[in-house]
Amino acid sequence: MAATRAPSAAPERSRSRTWAWTAGSGVALLVLVTIHMVAHHFVVQEVGGLRSYQQVLEYIANPVIFVIEIAFLVVVTIHSMLGLRSVLFDFGLSERAKRRTDRALVALGVATVAYGFVLIGVLASRA
Amino acid sequence: MSAPAGTTRRFRIFRFKRGDDGHRYDEFDVPVHERTTVLEALRWVQLRKDPTLALRHSCFHASCGTCGVRVNGREGLGCVTALADVSGDTVTVEPIANLPVLNDLVADMAPFVDRFPAPHPNVRESEFLPQADTPDDVEGYGRFEDCIECGLCLSACPVAATDDTYVGPAALAYAQRMLEEARGTDREAILDWADSEAGAWRCHASFECTEACPSNVRPAQRIMALRKELGSRKKVSS
Amino acid sequence: MSVRRGADPGLDEIRKGREEAGPVPRKGVGPVAWFDIRRRGLGHFAFSLNRITGLGLVFYLYLHLAVLSTLLRGEDAWDSFLGVATSKFFLLLDVLLIFGLLAHGLNGLRLALVGSGRAVDQQKALYRSIQVIGTILLLGAALRLMGSE
Numbered sequence: 392m393a394a395t396r397a398p399s400a401a402p403e404r405s406r407s408r409t410w411a412w413t414a415g416s417g418v419a420l421l422v423l424v425t426i427h428m429v430a431h432h433f434v435v436q437e438v439g440g441l442r443s444y445q446q447v448l449e450y451i452a453n454p455v456i457f458v459i460e461i462a463f464l465v466v467v468t469i470h471s472m473l474g475l476r477s478v479l480f481d482f483g484l485s486e487r488a489k490r491r492t493d494r495a496l497v498a499l500g501v502a503t504v505a506y507g508f509v510l511i512g513v514l515a516s517r518a
Numbered sequence: 519m520s521a522p523a524g525t526t527r528r529f530r531i532f533r534f535k536r537g538d539d540g541h542r543y544d545e546f547d548v549p550v551h552e553r554t555t556v557l558e559a560l561r562w563v564q565l566r567k568d569p570t571l572a573l574r575h576s577c578f579h580a581s582c583g584t585c586g587v588r589v590n591g592r593e594g595l596g597c598v599t600a601l602a603d604v605s606g607d608t609v610t611v612e613p614i615a616n617l618p619v620l621n622d623l624v625a626d627m628a629p630f631v632d633r634f635p636a637p638h639p640n641v642r643e644s645e646f647l648p649q650a651d652t653p654d655d656v657e658g659y660g661r662f663e664d665c666i667e668c669g670l671c672l673s674a675c676p677v678a679a680t681d682d683t684y685v686g687p688a689a690l691a692y693a694q695r696m697l698e699e700a701r702g703t704d705r706e707a708i709l710d711w712a713d714s715e716a717g718a719w720r721c722h723a724s725f726e727c728t729e730a731c732p733s734n735v736r737p738a739q740r741i742m743a744l745r746k747e748l749g750s751r752k753k754v755s756s
Numbered sequence: 757m758s759v760r761r762g763a764d765p766g767l768d769e770i771r772k773g774r775e776e777a778g779p780v781p782r783k784g785v786g787p788v789a790w791f792d793i794r795r796r797g798l799g800h801f802a803f804s805l806n807r808i809t810g811l812g813l814v815f816y817l818y819l820h821l822a823v824l825s826t827l828l829r830g831e832d833a834w835d836s837f838l839g840v841a842t843s844k845f846f847l848l849l850d851v852l853l854i855f856g857l858l859a860h861g862l863n864g865l866r867l868a869l870v871g872s873g874r875a876v877d878q879q880k881a882l883y884r885s886i887q888v889i890g891t892i893l894l895l896g897a898a899l900r901l902m903g904s905e
Contacts, residue, residue, distance in 0.1 A: 406713060406714060406715050406717075406719040407713065407719070407745075407748050407749050407751070409715075409719065410719050410745075410749075410871065411749065414864075414867070414868040414871065414872065417861070417864040417865075417867075417868060418864075418865065418868055420861065420864075421861050421864075421865060424857060424861065428854065428857065432850065432897075432901065433897075433900060437842075438842035438847075439841065439842050439846070439847050439850060439901055440900075440901070441838055441841055441842060443831075443834070443835070443838070444827065444830070444831035444834040444835065445831070447827060447834070467817060468817075471813070471814045471817055474810045474814065475814060477722075478807065478810070478811065480681075480715060480720070481677055481680050481681050481720070481722075481787075481790075482680050482681065482786075482787075483680060483681035483682050483683045483684070489715070503817075503818075503821070506821060507821060510821070510824060510825065510827075510828065513828060514827055514828075532781070534778045534779065536778060538778070540779070541778070541779060541781075588781075590795065591783070591794060591795050592795045612781055613781055614781075615780075615781045615782055615783055616780060616781075616782065617780065618778055618779070618780050619778040619779055619780070619781060620778065621778075676783075676789050676790050676800065676803060676804075679782050679783050679784070679789030679790070680782075680786060680787055680789065680790070682780075721871075722803050722806075722807075723799065723802075723803065723867055723870055723871055723879070724796075724797075724799045724800040724802070724803035725797060725798075725799030725800070725879065726796060726797060726799060726800050728799075729796075729797040729799070729800075738799070738876075739876050739877065742870055742871065742872075742873045742876045743873050743876070744873075745871060745872060745873055746872055746873020746874070747873070749872055749873070
């Protein structure tokens with residue numbers, strides 16, 4: 392076959408993994424967000440199912456819950472960053488802008504997980 | 519073209535000539551009858567009212583793909599879009615979207631064709647009557663591809679609306695057809711070409727390309743089939 | 757494009773004329789095309805809603821982390837927040853959140869299937885099913901939340 396015209400100048404790595412991570416994290420979120428929403432809005436017999444301060448500390452002190460919430464944080468951040476990436480790339484960015492966007496989103500994602508981890512960790516330690 | 523007395527539709531037509539600062543819309547009251555098509559109405563305007571109106575057409579029966587336009591925001595071939603099916607007091611006709619305008623309703627199809635990987639065969643094995651006997655010197659029956667390269671799919675695509683690097687539904691559907699019937703093309707090269715951010719993975723499954731396609735190509739379905747094949751590839755190029 | 761008198765235009769002049777091509781018509785300015793669902797099909801509606809809810813949920817993620825920071829300031833600060841969060845208006849916002857989660861999550865499941873080449877011909881039926889299931893779940897959640905006052 393004659394040389395194909397690549398849509399962009401530089402050859403790119405396989406992108407099926409990026410999509411697979413987006414889809415996979417999304418499917419995982421269906422489970423994790425259901426657990427999270429049910430636990431925080433539909434379990435406690437208070438208005439809106441919202442937990443009081445002490446109830447939050449007791450909840451997060453449970454090691455299983457701690458792991459689930461951390462997993463939720465990580466997975467939702469991955470999915471969010473990949474989703475933002477997809478939206479931003481739809482603007483037809485240059486290769487340089489794409490690389491910068493990737494770096495910025497990785498930084499934002501790491502910062503988000505780090506902050507959430509600290510938040511959950513501090514609350515768990517107060518129980 | 520004759521019309522019952524007093525039956526007219528107001529047409530609002532996109533106008534642009536090279537050298538103009540920007541585009542404008544011109545309005546015409548066009549006599550129509552129950553079977554008038556958009557193309558017939560445009561031709562009436564061109565012949566009777568404004569000979570400078572530029573439009574593209576050829577076959578008058580939806581097989582050449584040259585008369586693609588947007589009618590009240592919706593993609594269609596002018597030759598087979600009946601005005602009886604177009605609602606509203608005013609019929610707005612614009613060139614197809616996401617391609618540069620050369621002149622009035624004529625879009626520059628070069629950027630559309632440039633998106634396709636090369637080579638670009640248009641004939642395939644015919645799937646009709648596989649049991650048919652062929653003459654001695656004929657191996658088998660061929661037919662033209664369904665895709666008439668009208669560009670309506672690219673016009674309808676919401677991703678192409680903001681990303682000119684996206685190869686678009688027609689080119690990706692073409693790539694998938696090359697996987698179905700290679701015709702001497704290199705399967706791996708086709709898959710490498712499609713496996714990019716500007717290729718199959720940019721599609722967001724709005725299926726607008728399939729809705730717009732006048733020729734049963736079903737580009738969205740072909741893109742998903744292409745992605746299935748890409749997803750199951752063992753090779754990860756770097 | 758100028759034409760030399762007595763000579764053919766030549767390929768270069770034709771190409772030069774082509775470079776002066778006009779504007780590129782779009783369905784709207786920038787991303788407006790993503791959200792303009794007039795005269796568009798079900799798939800475009802699904803895409804638009806998925807995008808809106810996705811961006812909304814990203815915004816909510818950071819809003820939520822900011823709100824949860826109230827917990828770090830102790831019980832009084834959190835109780836003060838609960839006083840606002842249990843108002844009818846905020847409960848309605850919670851219903852909106854659940855709508856966003858259902859719309860994005862259930863359609864995401866459809867996209868995971870269709871986008872990997874599975875059940876492609878059933879994509880409209882899948883979306884209709886999602887709308888029904890999502891509506892039922894949303895109504896149940898809304899009744900539960902609003903009834904908890």
